Amino acid sequence: MAANMQLAIRRCFTNADRVIDRFHIQKLAYDAVQECRIKYRWEALDAENEAIKQAKRNKTIFRREVLSNGDTLKQLLARSRYLLFKHHSKWTQVQKNRAELLFERYPELKKAYKLSLRLGEIFKVCKSKEQAFKRLALWYNDVEDAAIEAFRTVSRSIHAHYLSILNFFTNRSTNASAESFNAKVKAFRATSRGVRDVKFFLFRLSKIYA
Template identity: 85%
Template sequence: MDNHPISCYHLGQYFQIDGKQLQEQYKEHISEYDSWEQKSHADEWMLFSKNVSTRLSIDETALSNGELYTIVTNKEARGRKGAIVAMIKGTVAEDIITVLKKIPERLRKTVQEVTMDMAANMQLAVKRCFVNAHRVIDRFHVQKLAYDAVQEARIKYRWEALDQENEAIASAKKNKISYQPEVLSNGDTLKQLLARSRYLLFKHHIKWTEVQKRRAELLFERYPELNRAYDLSIRLGNIFKVCKSKEHAFKHLALWYNDVESSGIEAFRTVARSVQSHYLSILNFFINRSTNASAESFNAKVKAFRATSRGVRDVKFFLFRLSKIYA
């Protein structure tokens, strides 16, 4: 008998492979899912104590239907195998603490730093479980609060401009005349100026294009309070870029806080109060200049994995597959 290679096409004539059946075979027989030691409680919590390192991150992510899970990750794994330390359903501090305390105390005491956002539940969990660790609030979450305050002021003025335009249109109709909105020197109407300024207010002015510079000039000329708000947000960001030590940053933060108080911008006073409440954890950034970027990056990987799986139909099996790759 001649030895002829059999192509995949010819094999396909003899073996009709059903995708759903193949998936079931993998799940039930090939994958070792049935013998997985964490299967019984995986949808509530998973724990991989061996992945604990001196530097951790804690954050939350949504798996399906907005269901939140708290994830503790090992920074030293750099988002690869060994990254997952724990995944816990929900964001309740006591639930997180109960699971994390299953990690041997000697391992928990070796943790020197945990990065996080401003969420009180995260901070309490880290304080209770990793007693020797510096709690570091991510600088980008702090800066985002300031950016949100700027956007709040912009949106307030935009609604005012829309109301003024609607009133002007109604008045023009009543008087049977044609309404012509004011057109600024860059071609924007006032409401367009406020709408199109959104992205430039997120950027440092040194990164503005010539078009954005002109738009910002017109915007700040009309709305000086928006100019002050933008300057306060940039100054807060510059503290993290320029200062080299906690002491240096503390002085600049105190000056910034005083300027916020005198600015009279209520949204920024809220930001300042949040910063004041968490300043010790914020200043811990200057120990190693650590951020929570690794946790955000890992969350993106979880979402990408969820997308390739076309959603999460079986939470336990999804977490099993996730643990095989990242734990």
């Protein structure tokens, strides 16, 4: 989504259409979900610290609340990180139990998780720009109804770049192959403990990967 990419395309590839990769869009949604989780985790930490202070003041024993799966509230929020990245159909039984407790306690987090799933489904299900545009409009409405500020930021970012995002549905183009090759180059560079002779490094790359 960087402005310098748009400038490079205008100057060097005048007949090309910029496609903002779906990975970057979905990452924004996942980050918004994690922001909600982290906010609740800090609140739980503050509440526990206040309860400990109050117990000391009253000279009583502080007992943490332990949930049915053996987690405390802090542990529940910390250990729920990875399940919020996954589709609910891929959860293990432990993750299902944890998610049930999490969403029961924090319904707003459940809304955020569902919004991230709906955004991902647009890229999976839609076959044309028109269909995707309609589904995105409905998703915007869901974001407004949910009133989650982190997702409002995501929706504003998508709205600002929606033309380039919708270009994905022309050929369902992604930069997955480029990302894969970039990972190979980084791994190769790491095995060499860095690069001093750039020309020789590029020569070796061309011989191995060309």
